[in-house]
Amino acid sequence: YCFDPRHYLGTQHFNFPFRLRFLLDSVKDLRATLKKTGSSLIVRRGKPEEVVNDLIKQLGSVSTVVFHEEVTSEEKQVEKKLKHVCFQNKVKIQTFWGSTLYHRDDLPFRHIGGLPDVYTAFRKAVEERSGVRPVLPSADHIRPLPPGLEEGPIPTFEDLEQTEPLEDPRSAFPCRGGESEALTRLQHYFWDTNAVATYKETRNGLIGVEYSTKFAPWLAVGCISPRYIYEQIKRYEAERTANQSTYWVIFELLWRDYFRFVALKYGNRIFHLNGLQDKHVPWKTDMDLFNAWKGKVNKVYSSTTLHYNINQINTHPHREKIKHYFRLDPNI
Template identity: 45%
Template sequence: MSGKTILVWFRKDLRIHDNEILTEAVRKGGSIIPVYCFDPRQFELTSFNTSKTGLIRAKFLLESVADLRNSFRAAGGDLIIRIGKPESILPELVAKYKVHEVYHHREVASEETGVSTLVENALWKLKINLKHFIGHTLYHKEDLPFPINTIPDVFTNFRKKVERDSSVRSCFKAPGAMKFPENMETGALPELSDFGFAEPEFFDDRSVMKFKGGETEALQRLQDYFWNSNSVKTYKYTRNGLIGADYSSKFSAWIAMGCLSPREVYWEIKKYEQVHGTSDSTYSLFLELLWRDYFRYMFKKYGNKFFQKAGFKGVAPDEGENQDEFFELWKNAKTGIPFIDANMRELNSTGFMSNRGRQNVASFLVKDLKVNWMWGAAYFEEKLIDYCPANNWGNWAYIAGVGNDPREYRHFNVLKQAMDYDPQGDYIRLWIPELATINSTQIHQPWKLSETERAKSQLKSYLDSPSYAPELVVVKGNK
């Protein structure tokens, strides 16, 4: 067979569309060998005693890999699946299938880039090149109007210059006919139990939507949000919502897993604008994509400083003496602040939380409870279905005041926020049914209820639990 044999190493790029490593491998004209490795290091405990990957994201990952395999099977091939370290598995496959080159998309966080280095070193011993591509951002690194080490530390300055001087490249089309080696030993898709998880017993129907991994589902969500429901039309005005599928795009889980590329979303925005015109809502959605880029490039600029308590500002936030106790209350949704607890129950049950919720629970943990912000970031790493290192740790550093927030001290008044964004208490009633009978004027501060009202059975189970602690309430926030 003419052409080179290229091994395409999939990681957080689980798609056929807009995938340069796949397109380029097919263009070379030889066989392609698609490979996905379930790296056991991604399921280990962190130094904060949290799991690097929790049950909900593990399920989403398995669904995404299964969908990618189906795409290759529809093209007459398959996806090789292995459990193990890529630096051990890939050289074995290279030797077995007489591979000429290995392609992969470059990552930015230290653990992921460290694995790339291990693979590169192992392949180098076989005189095989690991070729790096850039495929996780809206803007290509080479198209930025400044080198990485001089990217502004304030998002607004970054945004203005990028919007003025840079452009988003076109998407890569799905490759045409693909050639695969015969008799590939593909391996079985693992099950959740292989990573120590039990299959979830039920789906919580209070979830904003039923997230299912894979490019097929991602493209369907793109179609639904832009064209079937036309929800993007009101994005700017609904994006701070708390209940339901369409107050925001919900693309983040698929983008984080690489089932959907930011560029695909960008060009869908442009296509929508051709039909409906530009608007504050389409621009607001674009800005969210740009924030994703920004945090990735900040990671390239500052590296592991985002994994340090003082961030790149150099001064860590204050911490309280009883932060172990308060962290347990926070993560188990038992702070006694209904708006905080409702958001944490949603996260723990579904793997998702609104943008408004994330900002509030993070600010409350760091600024009110005086808990190490890195504990919260690590907990989100385990629980979030849409976790990606740059976005998660970048946002937590921002809230903690050690990252890209230009304001010296940003502190959310969680009671005011609750009243602004859940004025009738509908969100709280959804996630804390014990408070369902409380009226909207009292639901955000139930510790003010009379003894008679507190005695009601369901209400009592929340208010009189040993960990209910209304004295934790601090309302000095400025937002």
Template identity: 35%
Template sequence: MQKEQEHTNLVWFRNDLRTIDNAVLASACNSENRVIAIYCFDPKYFAVNKHGFKITEKYRANFLIETTTDLKQQLAELNIDLLIYYALPESIIPEVCTNYNVTDIYLQNDWTKDEMAAENAVKSKLENITFHKEYNQFLFHPEHINFEISKTPQVFTVFRKKLEKYVSIRETVSIEKRSEENQIENKTVIPTLQDLGFEDFKTHPQSAFPFNGGETEAIKRLNDYFFETKKLGFYKKTRNGLVGKDYSSKFSSWLANGSISARTIYWKVKQFETEHYKNQSTYWLIFELIWRDYFKYVSMKHGSQIFKLEGILGKNYDWSTDKTQIDKWINGETASDFVNANMIELKQTGWMSNRGRQNVASYFAKELQLDWRIGAAYFESMLIDYDVHSNYGNWMYVAGVGNDPRDRKFNVQLQAERYDTNGKFRKLWLHPSLF
């Protein structure tokens, strides 16, 4: 049992659900205190938003259950207990702090509004507890970049060129196993899909993302994609694909909830280049990780402006909120068969290719001239790999209120002809009986 006088470090897991290269966990373990961990399935994230969408739909909810199940096992191997609750953090964390004599809380340094609101709600209920926050989600750590965050370039290419040749990537951190005395009695239970308000479902047989959540599965995918099949070596040629699990790395879902770190992927690319070869494809995977960082820095610089209709450019367009048009887009009933196929894929699997996302978002904002934030909220609900920074950054970008001064519009018909030349993708989702 817990000794009354023993001090405890509490690791509050949020979107950093891993043990490998977890700077927050490493800091917490760098002391003599007992270390325990907590994850809250926050009921707010399973509520319905103002647009009528569940903030988290069944696909990401299931992925999160799998992820926390795996995290609990990985932490147990380090003799660290993960307490899991379906409750508001501000209602349960103070109780845990009292029960286990918590003196210090360790957590990922987040800055977006929902995360900050949760953190402030918890702090308001606590006294005499020290909070330790670490940036745990970047490739280029904010302490290492060569410009002030407030001066983050408006154009991605400028951002990339400032960093990629001049700023080094930190090495990954490791965590030592703790003694068995570190363990506590842990009777908490991971919620089921039913607990969260969903029915059980099976992954669609044609899903391009047939993977489970969790660090173990992320590392398995990395080893398969890089070292066993060497698909990494063809990534640049195949990344605009639409059908199957191997046209792209599919790391985004694990990156989104932090069950793998960008640095782990980066250093494994470097290992591949040393052991096998270096080409445009190996570089391009790192290039995509830099894009991911970019949207994080954009959201740090601009704060809640990324959620506003005028975006970070402050541009005003005549946006519509026509529910009939929105529903047709959601249900794959628009005038574009390419848009429809992508939207049906999303609805049935929780996944859509990068190429598909750019096209359906452009169609929503530029063709239908609908309020882009509604499209972004639908993606937030449905996507397994939803990431607040990339999602809102990309939606602003295609809507013409973000980081692209050219304000482009996708010609979805030409895109379909180029990327789905033989119509295989459209047949798969519009005429599934043919498969």
């Protein structure tokens, strides 16, 4: 695993210390899991294309570099540089598709350009004409690292020039990173409490830990796969109960798939100011109006609900409520 300095040096945006703690937990857990199989995880601080180049030269007999294919521009730029490194070193490249419930090759469209621009049309098409691939079995034994290759230390917050975040007992997400924690959460939410059976009714809650699955951070980092969650849902439906709530977990996993495939279809257009439909909105640039808006924000910030939402790890429901409050309620 490479701790890429482009991701963490000089930034405190988007609650990065909380993300970093989750990531450090996940890397530690992955290394511990690999050690149980007789192997380990190589960890380096540096740009992936430079780290891989150094490893190729150190090992001297690398035949193929395998990596997970990404869809958005910053990640694609890293891929491009990595491919160039492999070409220079006469090393083969093999990419694979991951992170989605439905595999890209199994979509019921001739090419990604045929992806519907409406989620419902996408959902109905894949539910009717595609299938979810089975989860691959875990390896019981993996070859150890080559002799002389150091696994490398896992960096600290100080190493990465970040400040470790303080624990807050009010947090709606007190969970830590790692596959082990993800599996513990799934066991708790599905099998120990049956909370999944009421997910659709409670999913937009704000306070506490039990109103939602909380799977999103683990999915984002790769600690758990959407296909494993899908298999567990199907098992739960067969052994306990099947209802709108159990289906809704799959429904939300499909939303996650859809946005990734939209990014694959449209590339950087998803980040453009005018959006995918190229709508030219007459944006206001008057600083007096902006300062007036800031004044209103400061006046209403003391609202208990608003204060709570802003200070949480902002889930989708939190962001929706903040958006509607600032955009609609104060008529800003």
